[in-house]
Amino acid sequence: MERVAIIMAMEAEAAPLRAALGATAIAGPAWAAALPVRLAHAPAAGTRPEVLLAVNGTDPATGVDCIGSTAAALSTQVALSTGSFDLVVTAGTAGGWQRSNAEIGDVYIAWPHITCHDRRIDLPGFDQFGRADISTADLRLLAADLGCRLGIVTTGDSLDESPTDCERILANGGKVKEMEAAAVAWVAQLHDTPVTAVKAITDLVDSPVATATQFTANLAAAAESLQATMVDLIDRLGDQ
Ligand code: ADE
Numbered sequence: 001m002e003r004v005a006i007i008m009a010m011e012a013e014a015a016p017l018r019a020a021l022g023a024t025a026i027a028g029p030a031w032a033a034a035l036p037v038r039l040a041h042a043p044a045a046g047t048r049p050e051v052l053l054a055v056n057g058t059d060p061a062t063g064v065d066c067i068g069s070t071a072a073a074l075s076t077q078v079a080l081s082t083g084s085f086d087l088v089v090t091a092g093t094a095g096g097w098q099r100s101n102a103e104i105g106d107v108y109i110a111w112p113h114i115t116c117h118d119r120r121i122d123l124p125g126f127d128q129f130g131r132a133d134i135s136t137a138d139l140r141l142l143a144a145d146l147g148c149r150l151g152i153v154t155t156g157d158s159l160d161e162s163p164t165d166c167e168r169i170l171a172n173g174g175k176v177k178e179m180e181a182a183a184v185a186w187v188a189q190l191h192d193t194p195v196t197a198v199k200a201i202t203d204l205v206d207s208p209v210a211t212a213t214q215f216t217a218n219l220a221a222a223a224e225s226l227q228a229t230m231v232d233l234i235d236r237l238g239d240q
Contacts, residue, residue, distance in 0.1 A: 016227035047238035069183035094178035094199035110197035118156035151175025155182035
């Protein structure tokens, strides 16, 4: 691989990776000037492919990071409008489950697909559109080398898990719960570009401790764990 696009939601997730890659800020395309997405670029080096890092940026109305699927889709479109890429990586933090033996700080790579758990459209054809199952690049060997776990990544626009989400996730086999991957994957698919998700676990959804409490306590450590895996992954992608 020669060019990889990485899409991330929160600055706290992205900062360690941006620093480790030595990526520097670049201007986005003129058409995207009104969007909060922020781009950074790291040139190819040794076995490492060229990297474009797109971070969703902050919401001008509330001042917080634009987490969730809407901003993720926009950021992906901005990134992919700048040229062609061999792989899109949706990277960030996520929830896992004790019932799947997940532990805080585990890093998962999506396999065999990314799906949505909160787009319920009970109309012929639209049900499948809402689920939005998108196959992921086969990085199983790399995942084993990197000590990553594999699992279905399931996306919704809420941090909590409603009883309906819980039912849907049990049915869809999701192992990793987050808020962007399906949107990134959909845009990548529109561009005929392979996609993967790399997600570090900040919280266990089926723990008695509130998700928000776990998330806040573990965000920095998970971002470091994510950074280390991402650098290793990107370095090996040059041989793929
Ligand atoms: N990001 C980190 N933890 C999450 C969770 N439990 N649900 C959705 N997004 C997350």
